[in-house]
Amino acid sequence: MPRVVTLAHYYTAPEIQQMADKVGDSLELSLFARDADADIIVFAGVRFMAETAKILNPNATVILPDAGSTCSLVTQTDVTTLKAWRESYPDHVHVSYINSSAEHKALSDWIVTSRNVDDIIAHLYAEGKKVIFSPDRNMGAYLNFQHGYDMPLWSAVCEVHDKFNQTALDEAFAAVKTAKYLIAHPESPLPVLQQADYVGSTSGMLNWIKTFDKEPDAAIFVATEDGILYNMRLARPDLNIEQAPIYAGCQCNSCPYMKMNTIEAVKRAQAGQGTVIDYLTPADMDAARAPIERMLEFSKRYYA
Incomplete structure (x- = not known):
């Protein structure tokens, strides 16, 4: 078998x-x-x-x-156009988010996840490198804002995370009389991320929930896909955990894929x-594997 x-x-x-x-x-x-x-x-x-x-x-x-x-980050990225964009920055390191096709990865120097993107890009800048970032515009905009980078960005978004918006959050916060917190995935729009108490990967947000030790009656809003709420509530059934609203108070943001x-x-x-x-040829896989292995080797050193 x-x-x-x-x-x-x-x-x-x-x-x-x-x-x-x-x-x-x-x-x-x-x-x-x-x-x-x-x-x-x-x-x-x-x-x-x-x-x-x-x-x-x-x-x-x-x-x-x-x-x-x-994934919308894949469907919104034409690889031929991406190749031309990359070639217009010949002196830059191309860092790509793992939410990308194999063809996209093959055009990259580094692959990153939402957990290690901060550390890897900081590492490259510390080495004096210049960076272009694809495909997630929201994640790149947050990194540029947070760290003062000037990375040129590709312009795709996650259709789920891009629906979170500051107006809906403000309305939800105003309706809560207890303490309130917002944690968010970096694929969310910049105004949402600027309002967050914690920005991090899916695992990072789950760990934040697991170790939460502040007001027991606080309302915790989570700006990411609703699947992770199952794991969060399983870990901390004592907490009031809600998905962040996307419009008119709607808390119904799922990834259809x-x-x-x-x-x-x-x-x-x-x-x-x-x-x-x-359908991936050995050459396709070899080209895409190199930047992934570079990330995994880095992660093995930093997250061991």
Whole structure:
């Protein structure tokens, strides 16, 4: 019997996470996929994550449960235009967010996740390098604001995180009579991030919740995809945790692509049926692997 390992991102539904051998954020799942002793890796996430697993573990068969599970950061990026943009900055290091296609990664010098992007870009600037950043405009704008960088930015956004807005947050905050906090993922728009008490990766926000030791009746608003709220409430059922509103108080912001990972689709993938990531050539994978491995080596040193 083939050894099947199932990975699930925090943004998948709770019942999908319960089917997984490993649940995590992009960095955790990349490391797990690379080292997995598996014949088949079922990746309950989105396509770029499954591609990354295949790049890092080319001997495994990697299956995406639903062919439609993509990402707006990928669909909003034309790789031919990206290549021309990169070539217009020949003296810059191209840093790309892991939420990108294999072709995109192959045009990059470094890959980053939301957990290590601050440290890696700070490292490059400390070495005297100039940086261009893609594809997430909101994340790049926050880094430029927070650290005074002048990175040229690509102009794609996460369609889920980009819906969070300051007006809706102000209205939600005004309705709360207790203490209130906002934690946010850096894919959110800059006005939201400027208002946040904590900005960080999915795992970073989860850890912030786990260690929260302030007012027990505080309202904690979370500006990210709603899947992680399951993990947060599981870890801290004593806290009042709500997703940040997107408009008119609506707290209903889900990634439609992550939610394509249904129980039925994951079960089919575990049985060997689904979208097999078999279209990447060895040359494609080699080109994309180099900047990913550069990130993983850096992360091994800094997050060991």
